Amino acid sequence: MNLLPSGICFYLSVAICWLTAEVDASWWYMGTLGSQVMCDNIPGLVNKQRQLCRQHPKVMQAIGAGMKDWISECQHQFRNHRWNCNTTVRDHNLFGRLLLRSSREVAFVYAISSAGVVYTLARACSQGDLDSCSCDPSKKGSSRDSKGSFDWGGCSDHVEHAMRFSQTFVDAKERKERDARALMNLHNNRAGRKAVKRFMTLECKCHGVSGSCSIRTCWLAMADFRRTGDHLRKRYNGAVQVAVNQYGTGFTAAHTHFKRPSKNDLVYFEDSPDYCIRDHESGSMGTGGRICNRTSRGMDGCEVMCCGRGYDTSRVSRTTKCECKFHWCCAVHCRDCQQQVDVHTCKSQT
Incomplete structure:
Protein backbone atom coordinates (compact mmCIF):
# COMPACT_ATOMS: atom_id res chain seq x y z
CA MET A 1 0.00 0.00 0.00
CA ASN A 2 1.29 3.46 -0.90
CA LEU A 3 0.25 6.93 0.03
CA LEU A 4 -0.57 8.69 -3.19
CA PRO A 5 -1.81 12.24 -3.66
CA SER A 6 -4.81 10.77 -5.40
CA GLY A 7 -6.65 13.99 -4.95
CA ILE A 8 -5.50 15.51 -7.95
CA CYS A 9 -8.39 17.47 -6.77
CA PHE A 10 -6.16 19.60 -8.56
CA TYR A 11 -8.54 21.87 -9.62
CA LEU A 12 -5.79 24.31 -9.37
CA SER A 13 -8.47 26.67 -10.42
CA VAL A 14 -10.53 27.12 -7.29
CA ALA A 15 -9.43 24.90 -4.51
CA ILE A 16 -6.14 23.17 -5.20
CA CYS A 17 -7.26 20.19 -3.15
CA TRP A 18 -4.91 17.50 -2.08
CA LEU A 19 -6.89 14.56 -0.77
CA THR A 20 -4.40 12.01 0.46
CA ALA A 21 -5.81 8.50 0.36
CA GLU A 22 -4.28 5.11 0.98
CA VAL A 23 -4.62 3.38 -2.33
CA ASP A 24 -2.66 0.64 -3.98
CA ALA A 25 -0.27 2.02 -6.58
CA SER A 26 -1.56 -0.55 -9.03
CA TRP A 27 -4.84 1.37 -9.23
CA TRP A 28 -3.32 3.65 -11.82
CA TYR A 29 -2.78 0.68 -14.10
CA MET A 30 -6.22 -0.88 -13.73
CA GLY A 31 -7.34 0.60 -17.00
CA THR A 32 -10.24 2.71 -18.13
CA LEU A 33 -12.75 1.55 -15.52
CA GLY A 34 -10.44 2.28 -12.58
CA SER A 35 -9.55 5.70 -13.98
CA GLN A 36 -13.19 6.57 -14.56
CA VAL A 37 -14.27 5.59 -11.04
CA MET A 38 -11.50 7.60 -9.38
CA CYS A 39 -11.80 10.63 -11.65
CA ASP A 40 -15.58 10.73 -11.26
CA ASN A 41 -15.18 10.90 -7.48
CA ILE A 42 -12.71 13.77 -7.33
CA PRO A 43 -14.79 16.77 -6.23
CA GLY A 44 -14.59 20.09 -8.01
CA LEU A 45 -13.45 19.03 -11.47
CA VAL A 46 -15.38 20.28 -14.49
CA ASN A 47 -16.26 17.89 -17.32
CA LYS A 48 -13.16 18.73 -19.37
CA GLN A 49 -10.90 18.00 -16.41
CA ARG A 50 -12.67 14.71 -15.67
CA GLN A 51 -12.28 13.70 -19.30
CA LEU A 52 -8.53 14.41 -19.24
CA CYS A 53 -8.21 12.66 -15.89
CA ARG A 54 -9.79 9.49 -17.30
CA GLN A 55 -7.70 9.61 -20.46
CA HIS A 56 -4.35 10.28 -18.76
CA PRO A 57 -4.20 8.56 -15.35
CA LYS A 58 -0.39 8.42 -15.40
CA VAL A 59 -0.24 12.16 -16.06
CA MET A 60 -2.55 12.75 -13.09
CA GLN A 61 -0.31 10.57 -10.96
CA ALA A 62 2.75 12.56 -12.05
CA ILE A 63 1.02 15.84 -11.25
CA GLY A 64 0.02 14.59 -7.82
CA ALA A 65 3.52 13.36 -7.04
CA GLY A 66 4.99 16.69 -8.17
CA MET A 67 2.76 18.81 -5.95
CA LYS A 68 5.12 18.49 -2.99
CA ASP A 69 7.87 20.15 -5.04
CA TRP A 70 6.04 23.37 -5.80
CA ILE A 71 4.55 23.51 -2.29
CA SER A 72 8.06 23.13 -0.89
CA GLU A 73 9.30 25.89 -3.20
CA CYS A 74 6.46 28.19 -2.12
CA GLN A 75 7.34 27.57 1.53
CA HIS A 76 11.02 28.23 0.82
CA GLN A 77 10.27 31.56 -0.83
CA PHE A 78 8.11 32.72 2.09
CA ARG A 79 9.95 31.04 4.96
CA ASN A 80 10.71 34.44 6.57
CA HIS A 81 7.34 35.99 5.81
CA ARG A 82 4.32 36.26 8.10
CA TRP A 83 2.45 34.25 5.51
CA ASN A 84 4.75 31.29 4.93
CA CYS A 85 2.69 29.31 2.41
CA ASN A 86 1.56 27.09 5.25
CA THR A 87 -0.85 24.30 4.44
CA THR A 88 -3.52 22.58 6.47
CA VAL A 89 -4.71 19.00 6.35
CA ARG A 90 -7.91 19.78 8.21
CA ASP A 91 -9.57 21.85 5.55
CA HIS A 92 -11.12 20.90 2.21
CA ASN A 93 -8.09 22.27 0.39
CA LEU A 94 -4.44 22.85 1.02
CA PHE A 95 -4.65 26.53 1.89
CA GLY A 96 -8.02 26.78 3.61
CA ASP A 129 7.66 8.04 -17.37
CA LEU A 130 4.70 8.80 -19.66
CA ASP A 131 3.47 7.04 -22.78
CA SER A 132 1.96 10.23 -24.22
CA CYS A 133 5.22 12.20 -24.58
CA SER A 134 8.99 12.00 -24.53
CA CYS A 135 11.81 14.37 -25.55
CA ASP A 136 11.00 17.38 -27.73
CA SER A 143 21.01 24.90 -35.60
CA ARG A 144 23.12 27.91 -34.61
CA ASP A 145 23.68 30.12 -31.60
CA SER A 146 26.13 32.89 -30.74
CA LYS A 147 28.99 30.36 -30.58
CA GLY A 148 28.32 28.90 -34.01
CA SER A 149 26.60 25.83 -35.38
CA PHE A 150 25.64 22.72 -33.43
CA ASP A 151 23.70 19.49 -33.85
CA TRP A 152 20.61 18.75 -31.83
CA GLY A 153 21.07 15.65 -29.68
CA GLY A 154 20.43 14.33 -26.22
CA CYS A 155 16.95 14.87 -24.81
CA SER A 156 15.45 18.35 -24.94
CA ASP A 157 12.74 18.93 -22.33
CA HIS A 158 9.39 19.06 -24.09
CA VAL A 159 8.14 22.16 -22.30
CA GLU A 160 5.75 23.16 -25.09
CA HIS A 161 3.82 19.91 -24.68
CA ALA A 162 3.73 20.35 -20.90
CA MET A 163 2.49 23.93 -21.28
CA ARG A 164 -0.30 22.88 -23.66
CA PHE A 165 -1.53 20.11 -21.37
CA SER A 166 -1.26 22.34 -18.30
CA GLN A 167 -3.23 25.09 -20.00
CA THR A 168 -5.94 22.69 -21.14
CA PHE A 169 -6.32 20.97 -17.77
CA ASN A 188 -1.49 34.22 -13.06
CA ASN A 189 -1.61 30.64 -14.38
CA ARG A 190 -0.13 31.86 -17.65
CA ALA A 191 2.55 33.90 -15.88
CA GLY A 192 3.58 30.75 -14.02
CA ARG A 193 3.81 28.66 -17.19
CA LYS A 194 5.84 31.33 -18.96
CA ALA A 195 8.26 31.48 -16.03
CA VAL A 196 9.33 27.86 -16.58
CA LYS A 197 9.95 28.41 -20.29
CA ARG A 198 11.85 31.62 -19.52
CA PHE A 199 14.70 29.69 -17.93
CA MET A 200 15.23 27.02 -20.57
CA THR A 201 18.96 26.81 -21.25
CA LEU A 202 21.02 25.36 -24.07
CA GLU A 203 23.35 22.68 -22.75
CA CYS A 204 26.07 21.27 -24.98
CA LYS A 205 28.65 18.54 -25.12
CA CYS A 206 31.86 19.13 -27.04
CA HIS A 207 33.41 16.73 -29.53
CA GLY A 208 36.67 17.09 -31.40
CA VAL A 209 40.39 16.52 -31.15
CA SER A 210 41.68 17.22 -27.63
CA GLY A 211 38.37 18.73 -26.63
CA SER A 212 38.57 21.42 -29.29
CA CYS A 213 34.78 21.67 -29.40
CA SER A 214 34.82 21.77 -33.18
CA ILE A 215 31.56 19.82 -33.06
CA ARG A 216 28.85 20.41 -30.49
CA THR A 217 25.79 18.36 -29.58
CA CYS A 218 23.20 20.41 -27.71
CA TRP A 219 19.79 20.11 -26.09
CA LEU A 220 17.38 22.44 -24.30
CA ALA A 221 16.97 21.80 -20.59
CA MET A 222 14.85 23.34 -17.88
CA ALA A 223 16.74 25.16 -15.15
CA ASP A 224 16.34 24.09 -11.54
CA PHE A 225 12.85 24.94 -10.28
CA ARG A 226 14.42 27.30 -7.73
CA ARG A 227 15.05 29.81 -10.54
CA THR A 228 11.35 29.77 -11.40
CA GLY A 229 10.51 30.21 -7.73
CA ASP A 230 12.93 33.13 -7.36
CA HIS A 231 11.49 34.78 -10.46
CA LEU A 232 7.88 34.41 -9.33
CA ARG A 233 8.78 35.72 -5.88
CA LYS A 234 10.11 38.87 -7.53
CA ARG A 235 6.88 39.08 -9.50
CA TYR A 236 4.98 38.75 -6.22
CA ASN A 237 6.93 41.68 -4.79
CA GLY A 238 5.97 43.77 -7.82
CA ALA A 239 2.45 42.38 -8.26
CA VAL A 240 -0.05 44.84 -9.71
CA GLN A 241 -3.40 45.54 -8.08
CA VAL A 242 -5.94 45.66 -10.88
CA ALA A 243 -9.59 46.14 -11.75
CA VAL A 244 -11.47 44.56 -14.64
CA ASN A 245 -11.84 46.85 -17.66
CA GLN A 246 -15.22 48.10 -18.84
CA TYR A 247 -15.53 45.29 -21.37
CA GLY A 248 -14.83 42.54 -18.83
CA THR A 249 -12.05 41.17 -21.02
CA GLY A 250 -8.88 42.35 -19.28
CA PHE A 251 -7.41 44.56 -16.60
CA THR A 252 -6.66 48.15 -15.84
CA ALA A 253 -4.50 49.31 -12.96
CA ALA A 254 -6.56 49.81 -9.79
CA HIS A 255 -4.84 53.14 -9.14
CA THR A 256 -3.79 55.78 -11.63
CA HIS A 257 -0.16 55.75 -10.45
CA PHE A 258 0.13 51.96 -10.90
CA LYS A 259 1.58 50.53 -14.09
CA ARG A 260 -0.54 48.53 -16.48
CA PRO A 261 0.25 44.84 -15.91
CA SER A 262 2.20 42.89 -18.49
CA LYS A 263 1.65 39.22 -19.30
CA SER A 284 -4.61 33.51 8.21
CA MET A 285 -2.82 31.01 10.46
CA GLY A 286 -1.27 33.80 12.55
CA THR A 287 2.36 33.98 13.64
CA GLY A 288 2.04 32.59 17.16
CA GLY A 289 4.78 30.05 17.76
CA ARG A 290 6.79 31.07 14.68
CA ILE A 291 10.56 31.26 15.09
CA CYS A 292 11.95 34.77 14.65
CA ASN A 293 15.35 36.44 14.49
CA ARG A 294 15.87 38.75 17.46
CA THR A 295 18.59 40.83 15.78
CA SER A 296 17.03 41.17 12.32
CA ARG A 297 15.22 44.30 11.15
CA GLY A 298 13.67 42.43 8.24
CA MET A 299 10.49 40.42 7.83
CA ASP A 300 11.99 37.57 9.88
CA GLY A 301 12.78 39.90 12.80
CA CYS A 302 10.87 39.32 16.03
CA GLU A 303 9.37 42.82 16.01
CA VAL A 304 7.89 42.37 12.54
CA MET A 305 7.14 38.64 12.61
CA CYS A 306 5.48 38.81 16.04
CA CYS A 307 3.47 41.93 15.16
CA GLY A 308 4.54 43.68 18.36
CA ARG A 309 3.16 40.93 20.64
CA GLY A 310 6.62 40.00 21.93
CA TYR A 311 8.39 36.68 21.91
CA ASP A 312 9.49 33.88 24.17
CA THR A 313 13.09 32.66 24.42
CA SER A 314 14.16 29.13 25.16
CA ARG A 315 17.60 27.54 25.24
CA VAL A 316 17.95 24.35 23.25
CA SER A 317 20.81 21.98 22.53
CA ARG A 318 21.78 21.37 18.93
CA THR A 319 24.23 18.88 17.49
CA THR A 320 26.69 20.34 14.99
CA LYS A 321 29.74 19.01 13.16
CA CYS A 322 32.97 20.41 14.57
CA GLU A 323 36.75 19.92 14.60
CA CYS A 324 36.62 18.60 11.04
CA LYS A 325 39.90 17.25 9.66
CA PHE A 326 40.86 16.16 6.19
CA HIS A 327 42.48 12.72 5.98
CA TRP A 328 44.52 11.71 2.97
CA CYS A 329 42.94 10.37 0.83
CA CYS A 330 40.06 11.28 0.71
CA ALA A 331 37.78 11.75 3.67
CA VAL A 332 36.74 14.39 6.16
CA HIS A 333 36.24 13.27 9.76
CA CYS A 334 34.28 15.44 12.18
CA LYS A 347 3.88 34.90 21.53
CA SER A 348 0.38 33.87 20.63
CA GLN A 349 -2.44 36.40 20.61
CA THR A 350 -4.07 36.96 23.99
Whole structure:
Protein backbone atom coordinates (compact mmCIF):
# COMPACT_ATOMS: atom_id res chain seq x y z
CA MET A 1 0.00 0.00 0.00
CA ASN A 2 1.29 3.46 -0.90
CA LEU A 3 0.25 6.93 0.03
CA LEU A 4 -0.57 8.69 -3.19
CA PRO A 5 -1.81 12.24 -3.66
CA SER A 6 -4.81 10.77 -5.40
CA GLY A 7 -6.65 13.99 -4.95
CA ILE A 8 -5.50 15.51 -7.95
CA CYS A 9 -8.39 17.47 -6.77
CA PHE A 10 -6.16 19.60 -8.56
CA TYR A 11 -8.54 21.87 -9.62
CA LEU A 12 -5.79 24.31 -9.37
CA SER A 13 -8.47 26.67 -10.42
CA VAL A 14 -10.53 27.12 -7.29
CA ALA A 15 -9.43 24.90 -4.51
CA ILE A 16 -6.14 23.17 -5.20
CA CYS A 17 -7.26 20.19 -3.15
CA TRP A 18 -4.91 17.50 -2.08
CA LEU A 19 -6.89 14.56 -0.77
CA THR A 20 -4.40 12.01 0.46
CA ALA A 21 -5.81 8.50 0.36
CA GLU A 22 -4.28 5.11 0.98
CA VAL A 23 -4.62 3.38 -2.33
CA ASP A 24 -2.66 0.64 -3.98
CA ALA A 25 -0.27 2.02 -6.58
CA SER A 26 -1.56 -0.55 -9.03
CA TRP A 27 -4.84 1.37 -9.23
CA TRP A 28 -3.32 3.65 -11.82
CA TYR A 29 -2.78 0.68 -14.10
CA MET A 30 -6.22 -0.88 -13.73
CA GLY A 31 -7.34 0.60 -17.00
CA THR A 32 -10.24 2.71 -18.13
CA LEU A 33 -12.75 1.55 -15.52
CA GLY A 34 -10.44 2.28 -12.58
CA SER A 35 -9.55 5.70 -13.98
CA GLN A 36 -13.19 6.57 -14.56
CA VAL A 37 -14.27 5.59 -11.04
CA MET A 38 -11.50 7.60 -9.38
CA CYS A 39 -11.80 10.63 -11.65
CA ASP A 40 -15.58 10.73 -11.26
CA ASN A 41 -15.18 10.90 -7.48
CA ILE A 42 -12.71 13.77 -7.33
CA PRO A 43 -14.79 16.77 -6.23
CA GLY A 44 -14.59 20.09 -8.01
CA LEU A 45 -13.45 19.03 -11.47
CA VAL A 46 -15.38 20.28 -14.49
CA ASN A 47 -16.26 17.89 -17.32
CA LYS A 48 -13.16 18.73 -19.37
CA GLN A 49 -10.90 18.00 -16.41
CA ARG A 50 -12.67 14.71 -15.67
CA GLN A 51 -12.28 13.70 -19.30
CA LEU A 52 -8.53 14.41 -19.24
CA CYS A 53 -8.21 12.66 -15.89
CA ARG A 54 -9.79 9.49 -17.30
CA GLN A 55 -7.70 9.61 -20.46
CA HIS A 56 -4.35 10.28 -18.76
CA PRO A 57 -4.20 8.56 -15.35
CA LYS A 58 -0.39 8.42 -15.40
CA VAL A 59 -0.24 12.16 -16.06
CA MET A 60 -2.55 12.75 -13.09
CA GLN A 61 -0.31 10.57 -10.96
CA ALA A 62 2.75 12.56 -12.05
CA ILE A 63 1.02 15.84 -11.25
CA GLY A 64 0.02 14.59 -7.82
CA ALA A 65 3.52 13.36 -7.04
CA GLY A 66 4.99 16.69 -8.17
CA MET A 67 2.76 18.81 -5.95
CA LYS A 68 5.12 18.49 -2.99
CA ASP A 69 7.87 20.15 -5.04
CA TRP A 70 6.04 23.37 -5.80
CA ILE A 71 4.55 23.51 -2.29
CA SER A 72 8.06 23.13 -0.89
CA GLU A 73 9.30 25.89 -3.20
CA CYS A 74 6.46 28.19 -2.12
CA GLN A 75 7.34 27.57 1.53
CA HIS A 76 11.02 28.23 0.82
CA GLN A 77 10.27 31.56 -0.83
CA PHE A 78 8.11 32.72 2.09
CA ARG A 79 9.95 31.04 4.96
CA ASN A 80 10.71 34.44 6.57
CA HIS A 81 7.34 35.99 5.81
CA ARG A 82 4.32 36.26 8.10
CA TRP A 83 2.45 34.25 5.51
CA ASN A 84 4.75 31.29 4.93
CA CYS A 85 2.69 29.31 2.41
CA ASN A 86 1.56 27.09 5.25
CA THR A 87 -0.85 24.30 4.44
CA THR A 88 -3.52 22.58 6.47
CA VAL A 89 -4.71 19.00 6.35
CA ARG A 90 -7.91 19.78 8.21
CA ASP A 91 -9.57 21.85 5.55
CA HIS A 92 -11.12 20.90 2.21
CA ASN A 93 -8.09 22.27 0.39
CA LEU A 94 -4.44 22.85 1.02
CA PHE A 95 -4.65 26.53 1.89
CA GLY A 96 -8.02 26.78 3.61
CA ARG A 97 -10.11 29.90 3.07
CA LEU A 98 -7.08 31.87 1.88
CA LEU A 99 -7.98 30.92 -1.69
CA LEU A 100 -11.36 32.63 -1.42
CA ARG A 101 -9.58 35.98 -1.43
CA SER A 102 -8.08 37.64 -4.48
CA SER A 103 -4.85 38.70 -2.77
CA ARG A 104 -1.28 38.75 -4.02
CA GLU A 105 -0.54 35.59 -2.00
CA VAL A 106 -3.25 33.76 -3.92
CA ALA A 107 -1.81 35.14 -7.16
CA PHE A 108 1.53 33.58 -6.23
CA VAL A 109 -0.07 30.23 -5.32
CA TYR A 110 -1.77 29.99 -8.71
CA ALA A 111 1.39 30.99 -10.56
CA ILE A 112 3.74 28.63 -8.71
CA SER A 113 1.30 25.72 -8.94
CA SER A 114 0.78 26.24 -12.66
CA ALA A 115 4.54 26.42 -13.12
CA GLY A 116 4.89 23.27 -11.03
CA VAL A 117 2.55 21.35 -13.32
CA VAL A 118 4.57 22.36 -16.40
CA TYR A 119 7.88 21.49 -14.74
CA THR A 120 6.62 18.14 -13.44
CA LEU A 121 5.12 17.05 -16.76
CA ALA A 122 8.11 18.13 -18.84
CA ARG A 123 10.44 16.25 -16.50
CA ALA A 124 8.22 13.15 -16.58
CA CYS A 125 8.22 13.28 -20.40
CA SER A 126 12.03 13.52 -20.58
CA GLN A 127 12.49 10.68 -18.10
CA GLY A 128 10.25 8.38 -20.13
CA ASP A 129 7.66 8.04 -17.37
CA LEU A 130 4.70 8.80 -19.66
CA ASP A 131 3.47 7.04 -22.78
CA SER A 132 1.96 10.23 -24.22
CA CYS A 133 5.22 12.20 -24.58
CA SER A 134 8.99 12.00 -24.53
CA CYS A 135 11.81 14.37 -25.55
CA ASP A 136 11.00 17.38 -27.73
CA PRO A 137 10.70 15.91 -31.25
CA SER A 138 11.20 19.31 -32.91
CA LYS A 139 14.83 19.52 -31.77
CA LYS A 140 16.39 17.64 -34.69
CA GLY A 141 19.04 18.40 -37.27
CA SER A 142 21.34 21.39 -36.98
CA SER A 143 21.01 24.90 -35.60
CA ARG A 144 23.12 27.91 -34.61
CA ASP A 145 23.68 30.12 -31.60
CA SER A 146 26.13 32.89 -30.74
CA LYS A 147 28.99 30.36 -30.58
CA GLY A 148 28.32 28.90 -34.01
CA SER A 149 26.60 25.83 -35.38
CA PHE A 150 25.64 22.72 -33.43
CA ASP A 151 23.70 19.49 -33.85
CA TRP A 152 20.61 18.75 -31.83
CA GLY A 153 21.07 15.65 -29.68
CA GLY A 154 20.43 14.33 -26.22
CA CYS A 155 16.95 14.87 -24.81
CA SER A 156 15.45 18.35 -24.94
CA ASP A 157 12.74 18.93 -22.33
CA HIS A 158 9.39 19.06 -24.09
CA VAL A 159 8.14 22.16 -22.30
CA GLU A 160 5.75 23.16 -25.09
CA HIS A 161 3.82 19.91 -24.68
CA ALA A 162 3.73 20.35 -20.90
CA MET A 163 2.49 23.93 -21.28
CA ARG A 164 -0.30 22.88 -23.66
CA PHE A 165 -1.53 20.11 -21.37
CA SER A 166 -1.26 22.34 -18.30
CA GLN A 167 -3.23 25.09 -20.00
CA THR A 168 -5.94 22.69 -21.14
CA PHE A 169 -6.32 20.97 -17.77
CA VAL A 170 -5.60 23.71 -15.23
CA ASP A 171 -7.46 26.50 -17.03
CA ALA A 172 -10.58 24.49 -17.89
CA LYS A 173 -12.65 25.68 -14.92
CA GLU A 174 -11.69 29.31 -15.35
CA ARG A 175 -12.49 29.29 -19.05
CA LYS A 176 -15.96 28.04 -18.20
CA GLU A 177 -16.58 30.71 -15.55
CA ARG A 178 -15.05 33.80 -17.22
CA ASP A 179 -15.82 36.10 -14.30
CA ALA A 180 -13.40 38.62 -12.76
CA ARG A 181 -11.73 36.07 -10.48
CA ALA A 182 -11.42 33.63 -13.37
CA LEU A 183 -9.62 36.29 -15.42
CA MET A 184 -7.22 36.86 -12.54
CA ASN A 185 -6.52 33.13 -12.16
CA LEU A 186 -6.00 32.65 -15.90
CA HIS A 187 -3.53 35.54 -16.00
CA ASN A 188 -1.49 34.22 -13.06
CA ASN A 189 -1.61 30.64 -14.38
CA ARG A 190 -0.13 31.86 -17.65
CA ALA A 191 2.55 33.90 -15.88
CA GLY A 192 3.58 30.75 -14.02
CA ARG A 193 3.81 28.66 -17.19
CA LYS A 194 5.84 31.33 -18.96
CA ALA A 195 8.26 31.48 -16.03
CA VAL A 196 9.33 27.86 -16.58
CA LYS A 197 9.95 28.41 -20.29
CA ARG A 198 11.85 31.62 -19.52
CA PHE A 199 14.70 29.69 -17.93
CA MET A 200 15.23 27.02 -20.57
CA THR A 201 18.96 26.81 -21.25
CA LEU A 202 21.02 25.36 -24.07
CA GLU A 203 23.35 22.68 -22.75
CA CYS A 204 26.07 21.27 -24.98
CA LYS A 205 28.65 18.54 -25.12
CA CYS A 206 31.86 19.13 -27.04
CA HIS A 207 33.41 16.73 -29.53
CA GLY A 208 36.67 17.09 -31.40
CA VAL A 209 40.39 16.52 -31.15
CA SER A 210 41.68 17.22 -27.63
CA GLY A 211 38.37 18.73 -26.63
CA SER A 212 38.57 21.42 -29.29
CA CYS A 213 34.78 21.67 -29.40
CA SER A 214 34.82 21.77 -33.18
CA ILE A 215 31.56 19.82 -33.06
CA ARG A 216 28.85 20.41 -30.49
CA THR A 217 25.79 18.36 -29.58
CA CYS A 218 23.20 20.41 -27.71
CA TRP A 219 19.79 20.11 -26.09
CA LEU A 220 17.38 22.44 -24.30
CA ALA A 221 16.97 21.80 -20.59
CA MET A 222 14.85 23.34 -17.88
CA ALA A 223 16.74 25.16 -15.15
CA ASP A 224 16.34 24.09 -11.54
CA PHE A 225 12.85 24.94 -10.28
CA ARG A 226 14.42 27.30 -7.73
CA ARG A 227 15.05 29.81 -10.54
CA THR A 228 11.35 29.77 -11.40
CA GLY A 229 10.51 30.21 -7.73
CA ASP A 230 12.93 33.13 -7.36
CA HIS A 231 11.49 34.78 -10.46
CA LEU A 232 7.88 34.41 -9.33
CA ARG A 233 8.78 35.72 -5.88
CA LYS A 234 10.11 38.87 -7.53
CA ARG A 235 6.88 39.08 -9.50
CA TYR A 236 4.98 38.75 -6.22
CA ASN A 237 6.93 41.68 -4.79
CA GLY A 238 5.97 43.77 -7.82
CA ALA A 239 2.45 42.38 -8.26
CA VAL A 240 -0.05 44.84 -9.71
CA GLN A 241 -3.40 45.54 -8.08
CA VAL A 242 -5.94 45.66 -10.88
CA ALA A 243 -9.59 46.14 -11.75
CA VAL A 244 -11.47 44.56 -14.64
CA ASN A 245 -11.84 46.85 -17.66
CA GLN A 246 -15.22 48.10 -18.84
CA TYR A 247 -15.53 45.29 -21.37
CA GLY A 248 -14.83 42.54 -18.83
CA THR A 249 -12.05 41.17 -21.02
CA GLY A 250 -8.88 42.35 -19.28
CA PHE A 251 -7.41 44.56 -16.60
CA THR A 252 -6.66 48.15 -15.84
CA ALA A 253 -4.50 49.31 -12.96
CA ALA A 254 -6.56 49.81 -9.79
CA HIS A 255 -4.84 53.14 -9.14
CA THR A 256 -3.79 55.78 -11.63
CA HIS A 257 -0.16 55.75 -10.45
CA PHE A 258 0.13 51.96 -10.90
CA LYS A 259 1.58 50.53 -14.09
CA ARG A 260 -0.54 48.53 -16.48
CA PRO A 261 0.25 44.84 -15.91
CA SER A 262 2.20 42.89 -18.49
CA LYS A 263 1.65 39.22 -19.30
CA ASN A 264 4.54 38.33 -16.99
CA ASP A 265 3.24 40.26 -13.96
CA LEU A 266 1.16 38.75 -11.19
CA VAL A 267 -2.17 40.51 -10.64
CA TYR A 268 -4.57 40.68 -7.70
CA PHE A 269 -7.76 42.51 -6.68
CA GLU A 270 -7.82 42.62 -2.86
CA ASP A 271 -5.40 43.86 -0.22
CA SER A 272 -3.90 41.13 1.92
CA PRO A 273 -4.61 40.66 5.62
CA ASP A 274 -1.61 41.27 7.88
CA TYR A 275 -1.48 37.55 8.79
CA CYS A 276 -0.66 38.47 12.40
CA ILE A 277 -3.47 36.57 14.11
CA ARG A 278 -5.25 33.33 13.39
CA ASP A 279 -8.41 34.13 11.43
CA HIS A 280 -10.34 31.32 9.77
CA GLU A 281 -12.34 33.69 7.57
CA SER A 282 -9.27 35.21 5.91
CA GLY A 283 -7.25 32.00 5.90
CA SER A 284 -4.61 33.51 8.21
CA MET A 285 -2.82 31.01 10.46
CA GLY A 286 -1.27 33.80 12.55
CA THR A 287 2.36 33.98 13.64
CA GLY A 288 2.04 32.59 17.16
CA GLY A 289 4.78 30.05 17.76
CA ARG A 290 6.79 31.07 14.68
CA ILE A 291 10.56 31.26 15.09
CA CYS A 292 11.95 34.77 14.65
CA ASN A 293 15.35 36.44 14.49
CA ARG A 294 15.87 38.75 17.46
CA THR A 295 18.59 40.83 15.78
CA SER A 296 17.03 41.17 12.32
CA ARG A 297 15.22 44.30 11.15
CA GLY A 298 13.67 42.43 8.24
CA MET A 299 10.49 40.42 7.83
CA ASP A 300 11.99 37.57 9.88
CA GLY A 301 12.78 39.90 12.80
CA CYS A 302 10.87 39.32 16.03
CA GLU A 303 9.37 42.82 16.01
CA VAL A 304 7.89 42.37 12.54
CA MET A 305 7.14 38.64 12.61
CA CYS A 306 5.48 38.81 16.04
CA CYS A 307 3.47 41.93 15.16
CA GLY A 308 4.54 43.68 18.36
CA ARG A 309 3.16 40.93 20.64
CA GLY A 310 6.62 40.00 21.93
CA TYR A 311 8.39 36.68 21.91
CA ASP A 312 9.49 33.88 24.17
CA THR A 313 13.09 32.66 24.42
CA SER A 314 14.16 29.13 25.16
CA ARG A 315 17.60 27.54 25.24
CA VAL A 316 17.95 24.35 23.25
CA SER A 317 20.81 21.98 22.53
CA ARG A 318 21.78 21.37 18.93
CA THR A 319 24.23 18.88 17.49
CA THR A 320 26.69 20.34 14.99
CA LYS A 321 29.74 19.01 13.16
CA CYS A 322 32.97 20.41 14.57
CA GLU A 323 36.75 19.92 14.60
CA CYS A 324 36.62 18.60 11.04
CA LYS A 325 39.90 17.25 9.66
CA PHE A 326 40.86 16.16 6.19
CA HIS A 327 42.48 12.72 5.98
CA TRP A 328 44.52 11.71 2.97
CA CYS A 329 42.94 10.37 0.83
CA CYS A 330 40.06 11.28 0.71
CA ALA A 331 37.78 11.75 3.67
CA VAL A 332 36.74 14.39 6.16
CA HIS A 333 36.24 13.27 9.76
CA CYS A 334 34.28 15.44 12.18
CA ARG A 335 33.15 15.28 15.78
CA ASP A 336 29.59 15.80 16.91
CA CYS A 337 29.50 18.79 19.22
CA GLN A 338 26.64 19.98 21.39
CA GLN A 339 25.88 23.70 21.14
CA GLN A 340 23.49 25.65 23.33
CA VAL A 341 21.48 28.21 21.34
CA ASP A 342 18.63 30.60 22.10
CA VAL A 343 15.47 30.12 20.05
CA HIS A 344 12.94 32.94 19.90
CA THR A 345 9.28 32.23 19.14
CA CYS A 346 6.42 34.68 18.73
CA LYS A 347 3.88 34.90 21.53
CA SER A 348 0.38 33.87 20.63
CA GLN A 349 -2.44 36.40 20.61
CA THR A 350 -4.07 36.96 23.99
